[in-house]
Amino acid sequence: MSSDCLESENMREMDDEYSKLIRRMNPPRVAIDNDSCGHATVIEVDSANRHEILLQVVQVLTDLNLIITKAYISSDGGWFMDVFNVTDNDGNKIRDEEILNYIQKTLETEACSSNSLKGSIGVMPAKEDTSIELTGSDRPGLLSEVSAVLTDLRCNVVNAEIWTHNARAAAVIHITDQATGCSIEDAKRLSMIKKRLGNVLTGNNSSFRAPKMTISSPGPAAMHRERRLHQMMFAARDFERLEYAKDIGSRPHVTVLDCRDRDYTVVTIRSRDRPKLLFDTVCALTDMQYVVFHGTVITGRMEAYQEHYIRHVDGLPLSSEAERQRVTECLEAAIERRAWEGLVLEVSTEDRFGLLSDMTRVFRENGLCIKRAEITTTKCGKAKDTFFVSDVSGNSVDPKTIDMIRQQIGQTILRVKGNLSFSPKLPQEGARSFLFGNLFKGRTFQTFKLIKSYS
Secondary structure, three states: OOHHHHHHHHHHHHHHHHHHHHHHHOOOEEEEEOOOOOOOEEEEEEEEOOOOHHHHHHHHHHHOOOEEEEEEEEOOOOEEEEEEEEEOOOOOOOOOHHHHHHHHHHHHHHOOOOOOOOOOOOOOOOOOOEEEEEEEEOOOOHHHHHHHHHHHOOEEEEEEEEEEEOOEEEEEEEEEEOOOOOOOOOHHHHHHHHHHHHHHHHOOOOOOOOOEEEEEOOOOOOOOHHHHHHHHHHHOOOOOOOHHHOOHHHOOEEEEEEEOOOOEEEEEEEEEOOOOHHHHHHHHHHHOOEEEEEEEEEEEOOEEEEEEEEEEOOOOOOOOHHHHHHHHHHHHHHHHOOOOOOEEEEEEEEOOOOHHHHHHHHHHHOOEEEEEEEEEEOOOOEEEEEEEEEEOOOOOOOHHHHHHHHHHHOOOOEEEEEOOOOOOOOOOHHHOOOOOOOOOOOOOHHHHOOOOOOO
């Protein structure tokens, strides 16, 4: 190794040790307040700043299925000071002492750790699972074909998450051997699984991008599943829109502008509000190697406004129009991947081998297209699966189709949520119907006095 490389390595080790010392001298503080706000629990996090800490904190809150209604972010000058207003899914304050204690303990512990962006609640696979990652071209019936192959190869799907966006599909699937209930380690069998799934992904169309697949034992270092899916879709370049998909009416409104006097780039986002929206935004920025120094999030009437002051990890703002365009496209894609206004089917029943294959076959035979799916097996052996569906043309589902599916899989195990008829269009700004259209016109963080100058 050259002397320059040794010197560089030594400098990195010194910086790492210095960062650890700062964190030990300034342990994170988490304050949870249920009194000052009338409609939300307020969580304040103060900590020594480090790379990816914002994503880590937001991840902890969203993995508890908390709804972030407001957020104020400041991480300049070496210190991280954030405030989050959160509720449960019903819009109520968080009163459960067990959850409040978990938030306090986890954030105070993990804010000190540089290895906390791995698994979290409900997303960490067991060591005895085998993990499969798939990316490729989307098409109707794809999940049905994948689950049928796994069933034929005597693989039991323990849990899985499947996303589709802009003609791409990505899936993280955890399987066990049907006979033993343990991970699959036989090399020949793993090779057969990879070959058969590869044939399904390739299909009979000439894809614009070759499918990719990895099979591994997850172990304790497995990445947070939803973040991994964002990375997989990003690698599949789902932010590149196909010609027939360039409808701007349903997109979030993203702008990327210079803030020359503060040496930041300002990103503003207006979109429909939904759970995990801030996580998806921060995840995209982090994986593109940008740091949020200041930010605010305000939601209301099903709509959300975000404003983030960012720089690249090298400390510089965005430098070209091409880079600004790429950030815009990638943020649009990150927000759209989980945006859904259509029909949601929830299945809750006793788990059994081949259940996923049977259900998705019924959906396919009745003309449903699965846009996203979350497959979960509980510790007590219950299957709790959620499917976001449309017809094969991407339109709403005929109620008669749902009745036929109920008759085939059982009246009591299927719960229908969402809209049987929906329009994916956002309100048009020109009609002044957007909640924040007038409130934030011409305003920035400088108006709210949230940016301080550090030298």
